[in-house]
Amino acid sequence: MADKRITIQTTRYDPDKDEKPRLQSYEIPFYDDSMVVLDALNYIKSNVDGSLSYRWSCRMGICGSCGMMVNGTPKLSCSAFLRDYWPRPIVVEPLNNFPVIRDLVIDMDDFMQKLKSIRPWIIRKQEIPLGAGAHYQTNEQIDDFRQFSECINCMLCYAACPVYGLNNEFLGPAAIALARRYNLDSRDQGLKQRLPVIADNEGVWECSFVGECSVVCPKGVDPAKAIQQTKLDTTMRFILPYGNRD
């Protein structure tokens, strides 16, 4: 086991020196079957090349920071086990569909602006004072949106979405799933504020249901489902009498 080694090919890009990203190969010891791609990158950074840049934080699939393309598939690098790829080399690249800042670090500004545009927080017409006590929800009311609230903003769904790759005006899977999460929340009254964004041409109607966003989602959020449900809801609001309810 101590002699087992694995080849990691990772994207390197220094904006001050390189014209475009390139792949660099590292052969590292594969000393533990529980090693993940993030461990391999940390080994390279600590022992081989300290200039390698990438994002990570929790190392347990919660923070959503370490999303990368692993052999062409968007994955959380903390959840991609080396044993699933060994003895073949592993190619680690920055997430598709985003500009690259350095090495494996992408520019996520576009996503952050889209996320903000759908107002991912509970909106009330009139705030309930804290002194009024808790705002209770039943288990059934929570079940309505629980799946969509699992999103960790890892952006794997954006990297898997060819629609976003071809037209980055598209609002995108995670933002729409989160908009749906709040629209389905019994405490929320912000549907009308979100509708102009989600029902826009570049909102749900830009999606042509490739479905890959739901395949790669590490939390089972199923953004494709959120998008198709939103399409149906916005259509029903348009055609049904009294459909334009709050």
Place this chain on the structure above:
Amino acid sequence: MTTEAQAAAPREHPWRMPANWWTRNRRYFLYVVREFTVVPIAAWLLWMLLEIKRADGGPAHYYPPSSTAFVVFSVIVLLFSLYHSFTFLSLAGVIIHVKVLDRPVPSRLIVLSQFALWAVASVVVGFVLIWFAR
């Protein structure tokens, strides 16, 4: 952004979608195939509109197309249409969320009801066509 700020901003490498993106993943490929099957369906529907126009002169002057090529093309288009109907109706279980007595209706039941409605609609349309053709 000022010139100084632009100069200080890191130079990013922009993303460009490769032209062969749809060959890089089996599901992307199937998606593109699915999208392209509407082209022959649309062509067949245009053909049908022309046939309706041709039938303007009454049954005495109308001869329906019966060439082998047309029959083969029609069968292929029928298969494509059935494929689209199947995917669309299967999707209904995902997107339709209905509650009865405050309990969500299982998606399997919704899909089955959609397929049942599809079968009933097909029988009704077939009956009407055969009835008026007599």
